[in-house]
Amino acid sequence: MSRILLGVSGGIAAYKACTLLRALSEAGHDVTVVPTENALRFVGAATWEALSGKPVTASTYDDVDRVPHVRLGRAAELVVVAPATADLLARAAQGRADDLLTNCLLTATCPVLFAPAMHTEMWRHPATVANVATLRSRGAVVLDPDDGRLTGADSGPGRLPEPAEIAAVAATLLERPGLAERAAARDLAGLRVAVSAGGTREHLDPVRFLGNASSGLMGWALARAALLRGAEVELVAAxxxxxxxxxARLTTVTSTRDLEQAMRTVAADADVVVMAAAPADFAPREYAAAKIKKESPQQGLELSLVQNPDVLAGLVAERDRREVTRQVLVGFAAETADDPAALRALGVAKLARKGCDLLVLNAVGRGKVFGKADSEITLLSRPDGPEGETAADGPHAGTKDALAHLIWDAALAVRSGR
Structure with missing residues (x-):
């Protein structure tokens, strides 16, 4: 259980912080809410107290004998400010200490995560841009707001990220010490990355398909991690x-051939491509335009299958043909094996067969990996020369969100070596 200080500033999105508070509390964290006076105009203290089980105040003059303006910041293992309005970002950047929340920000020695929410013009204003840059330069993690519906009929960049996304980032910052520094530095800024996720489906008829158990959680984690560190993200979801x-810009696909076409498009201009999707290896030779009927209770169904294109190998071939030497290609290998040595052998063989730069290897099976928040991976890298040995890093265990950052670290290392 970690001690989280949840700061809430005065914007209409303050109501979403209630959902965030519940998510953090249900994850087992000890959450203390510190609203601003303006935040209490949107959501009253009684709501925060009922949800957190703790007294709530915005004043530095309550419980003075306990020195809350110093004690709360010092005790926190993570500070999350959601929503962070333009005013709050400005006061934090200036080092102001004119209410309890800004006092806590000045006394906190832990990672600080800001989730901005404001109108588009305010987010794009040079003053806000400068304030965000100042906070990041000091090591604070500032999420980019979502693009969507704002107050009234307005729409654009400035919408508070969804509470589930904020909670996922908060959990990863707690799980991975040192991540806040890289996220604040935006070490993927300027890079365009393409990530595939999910499992393809090959339809037999209008209602039935061949598919797999991939949930897309790893691909989502990779996209979330890349955004946190400043990348421009194209996400292809099956x-x-x-x-x-x-x-993240989303393209949805159904079949492996759909995935192949979409990935060829987004990979053309990508600096890093991560094939986290699970393409179906085979497709029915023929598609039945009408639902296949069961002739009798005992009669089975014979299928004739054809092999689907190898999406990852195709991307590697296209990169080599175009001589895009700095593009990094990352593949995944979900394998079943009796022991770690056999698992590694399967991964090494797949890495050689595909020709990608990195291969993320994990063991799958009933109740493992698919649909789970946690995983265990080994990173295999391509040998430097024909006589080289495949390097293996791992196994690493943790949440998929935390492991996603390890994958980006490895991809960056490959790219920096070119």
Whole structure:
């Protein structure tokens, strides 16, 4: 259980912080809410107290004997400010200490995560841009707001990221010490990355398909991690029924051939391509335009299958043909094996067969990996020369969100070596 200080500033999005508070509390964290006076105009103290189980105040003059303006900041292991209005960002950047929340920000020695929410013009204003840059230069993590519906009929960049996304980032900052520094530095800024996620489906008829158990959670984690560290993200999703993280541009596909076409398009201008999707290896030779009927209770169904194109190998071939030497290609290998040595052998063989730069290897099976928040991976890298040995890093265990950052670290290392 970690101690989180949840700061809430005065914007209409303050109501979403209630959902965030509940998510953090249900994850087992000890959450203390510190609103601003203006935040209490949107959501009253009684609501925060009922949800957190703790007294709530915006004043530095309550419980003075306990020195809350110093004690709360010092005790926190993570500070999350959601929503962070333009005014709050400005006061934090200036080092102001004119209410309890800004006092806590000045005394906190832990990672600080700001989730901005404001109108588009305010977010794009040079003053806000400068304030965000100042906060990041001091090590604070500032999320980019979502692009969507704002107050009234307005729409554009400035919408508060969804509470589930903020909670996921908060959990990862707690799980991975040192991540806040890289996220604040935006070490993927200027890079365009393409990530595939989910499992493809090959339809037999209008209602039936061949598919797999991939949930898309790893691809989502990779997109979320890349956005946090400043990348521009293209996300290609095969049958993933969840909102795309943050500002990732989403393309949805169904079959492996759909995935191949979409990935060829987004990979053309990408600096890093991560094939986290699970393409179906085979497709029915023929598609039945009408639902296949069961002739009798005992009669089975014979299928004739053809092999689908190898999407990852095709991307590697296209990169080599175009001589895009700095593009990094990352593949995934979900394998079943009796022991770690056999698993590694399967991964090494797949890495050689595909020709990608990195291969993320994990063992799958009933109740493992697919649809789970946690995973265990080993990173295999391509040998430098024909006589070289495949390097293996891992296994690493943790949440998929935390492991996603390890994958980006490895991809950056490959790219910096070219």
């Amino acid at each position: 049958n993933v029924e969840r909102p795309a993280p943050g500002t």
